[in-house]
Every structure is written in structure tokens, then in C-alpha cells.
Amino acid sequence: MxxxxxxxxxxxxxxxxxxxxxxxxxxxxxxxxxxxxxxxxxxxxxxxxxxxxxxxxxxxxxxxxxxxxxxxxxxxxxxxxxxxxxxxxxxxxxxxxxxxxxxxxxxxxxxxQRTRYRFKMPIKLLDSSTITLTMSLYEWAHYTTRKGGGEDAYIA
CATH class of the missing domain: 1.10.10 (Arc Repressor Mutant, subunit A)
Structure with a gap:
């Protein structure tokens, strides 16, 4: 081949x-x-x-x-x-x-010539975004001394 x-x-x-x-x-x-x-x-x-x-x-x-x-x-x-x-x-x-x-x-x-694709299983998309948070409200969100944030993973 x-x-x-x-x-x-x-x-x-x-x-x-x-x-x-x-x-x-x-x-x-x-x-x-x-x-x-x-x-x-x-x-x-x-x-x-x-x-x-x-x-x-x-x-x-x-x-x-x-x-x-x-x-x-x-x-x-x-x-x-x-x-x-x-x-x-x-x-x-x-x-x-x-x-x-x-x-x-x-x-x-x-x-x-547009091709239509067919998939046997549903397609899943993964989004992992960092969300900026106010450090005074969320004590657990400290990842540096100046910024606070958390990470959210979402599957659609």
C-alpha cells in the first residue's frame, strides 16, 4: 500500500x-x-x-x-x-x-461537491475554560497572589 x-x-x-x-x-x-x-x-x-x-x-x-x-x-x-x-x-x-x-x-x-458525513455515535465537544473570580468572595479560588480563578469543564 x-x-x-x-x-x-x-x-x-x-x-x-x-x-x-x-x-x-x-x-x-x-x-x-x-x-x-x-x-x-x-x-x-x-x-x-x-x-x-x-x-x-x-x-x-x-x-x-x-x-x-x-x-x-x-x-x-x-x-x-x-x-x-x-x-x-x-x-x-x-x-x-x-x-x-x-x-x-x-x-x-x-x-x-459538499460531502455529508454521518457519524455512528454522537459527537461530544469538550470545553475547559478558566473563569476569573473575585478573590474576596471565593477563598478557594487563589491560584496566584494577584488573581483568582476556577476551571470549568463542559461536555456538550
């Missing part, structure tokens, strides 16, 4: 020809040497999916998936300096157009 990640599934659903058409029209790959707009787009998608905080996280994360990058349309993982340079220098207008194209593409699909 193939091990397909959530990230690969999301990339697989993208309208690649539409994105490549926008990239050709914007001519953002004119002087690129290996790290084209598609690679930067995949890197930024990886950044969002994995919650990266720095270019080091992006570079190291893509390096760890080195064997699977060709399935995403990337020949090799970018270095930290390449990601930083292209994020600073590449025109962001191409990504704005890609965003609106994806919004139009998936927005239309969402209206027609």
Missing part, C-alpha cells in the same frame, strides 16, 4: 496547468536557475502545511523528503539562502493571481 501524505494529496488536487499558465504569463521564471516559481509555490505550501517558522525549517523539511520531491515537481530541495533570496526578489503578483485562480477553481467545486 502506498504511503501518500496529506501534503502530497493537497498538491495532487491543484490545477497544475492553470498555475503553469499564470507563471508563463507573468514571466517570473525568465532568469531562474533551478528554483522556479513552481518550486517556490510548493515550498510555501509546505511551509503552511508543516507550520514552519523560518527558511531553515523549510529547507530542512524539504531535504528530509528528498526522495519524494520529484512527485511534487521539484528536482531538489532548495537551500536556505535560495528560499530567502527568492522570497525577497520574486514578484508576489504571480502568487496573488495563483491564489485567486485556486479560489475560483475550488470555490466552484465546494458548492457542487
Amino acid at each position: 502506498a504511503n501518500i501524505t496529506l501534503f502530497a494529496q493537497a498538491i495532487g488536487r491543484l490545477p497544475k496547468e492553470c498555475i503553469r499558465k499564470i507563471i508563463r504569463e507573468e514571466k517570473t521564471d525568465k532568469h531562474s536557475k533551478g528554483y522556479d516559481t513552481w518550486s517556490q509555490f510548493i515550498s510555501m505550501m509546505f511551509c503552511q502545511f508543516s507550520g514552519c517558522d523560518s527558511v531553515r525549517d523549510i529547507s530542512n523539511g524539504l531535504n528530509s523528503a528528498n526522495g519524494n520531491l520529484n512527485h511534487l515537481g521539484i528536482c531538489r530541495a532548495p537551500s536556505k539562502s535560495t528560499v530567502a533570496y527568492q522570497n525577497a526578489k520574486r514578484d508576489s503578483g504571480v502568487f496573488r493571481r495563483i491564489f485567486y485562480a485556486l479560489l475560483a477553481h475550488f470555490g466552484q467545486q465546494a458548492v457542487w
